[in-house]
């Protein structure tokens with residue numbers, strides 16, 4: 001296993017300066033290095049990416065959603081998803097499922113992998129998941145929640161948390177009711193994606209409602225949704241009534257989104273295209289410990305490369321080249337050429353442009 005090798009001294013220095021400005025937060029019995037946490041994302045929030053994001057300032061991370069039935073049936077691929085890297089400090093394992101007993105049994109197994117907390121997915125809008133009564137479907141009939149939460153809670157010693165949406169649809173927005181039940185049953189904190197299930201990923205996250213929750217909630221709230229640009233994250237950090245914020249898609253295109261909000265107008269620094277290349281190289285280094293072959297590594301790195309290049313000139317040319325290249329080393333070489341050629345170009349990402357409009361929460 002590779003050690004946590006630093007980035008280049010120039011990049012590491014910038015990271016260290018900004019990391020030192022973060023303020024730790026407390027949510028229930030848990031503390032985190034910063035109020036900016038990485039949101040769970042299926043097929044993306046694997047151990048290598050979570051490690052990378054902690055290196056780049058995320059105060060904590062959550063795994064992709066993991067099926068309780070897959071865990072209970074000892075499915076090999078599912079069990080692999082439970083692995084927590086010994087270098088990870090602040091990770092929650094997220095489980096999904098519909099039955100309290102099956103979830104409790106799976107939570108016990110997940111606990112033995114030593115995460116910091118166990119999280120329940122109550123936001124997934126995907127038909128296949130909702131159809132079984134799991135994910136955001138759990139928001140529909142709140143009378144089942146006391147038994148659901150207490151059965152899982154009783155099975156484990158680790159703190160239990162939940163991630164929800166604002167409600168099932170516009171007419172049944174009930175996050176506050178769910179949070180009150182969660183408080184009664186000893187849930188530690190609640191992350192809320194500011195959309196209803198019916199909205200899926202359309203429209204904008206309802207920050208007005210998230211702020212009302214932040215003000216009224218008896219539990220610590222993590223606000224989530226559309227925090228994709230430094231200016232929006234900064235604005236929310238300065239004004240929000242939520243205890244913490246959760247960033248999902250944003251850091252895929254700007255891996256420094258956990259750090260840049262801490263930059264001061266007087267700072268003479270910015271993250272260069274070569275810094276972005278360094279980030280990709282570190283992700284490859286971490287991924288080598290987990291990938292089954294160069295091919296699976298290549299497939300996963302390609303998508304990160306395309307996201308990482310967003311906001312720079314000539315991205316479509318770079319994307320075409322990357323997808324035509326079947327070899328990992330060649331891909332790295334092309335990427336080195338591309339990012340180096342950008343010299344001191346600054347990234348230009350648009351506010352709220354639509355990006356990856358489907359997911360599991």
Ligand SMILES: Cc1cc2nc3c(=O)[nH]c(=O)nc-3n(C[C@H](O)[C@H](O)[C@H](O)COP(=O)(O)O)c2cc1C
Nearest residue numbers: 039040041042065193225226247248249359360361
């Ligand atoms: C590709 C993708 C996968 C996702 N997977 C999960 C998941 O496994 N569990 C979950 O609770 N939410 C999942 N989500 C939802 C995110 O955690 C987050 O709530 C949502 O993307 C809104 O935040 P953002 O605008 O910062 O991305 C996923 C979202 C995306 C885009």
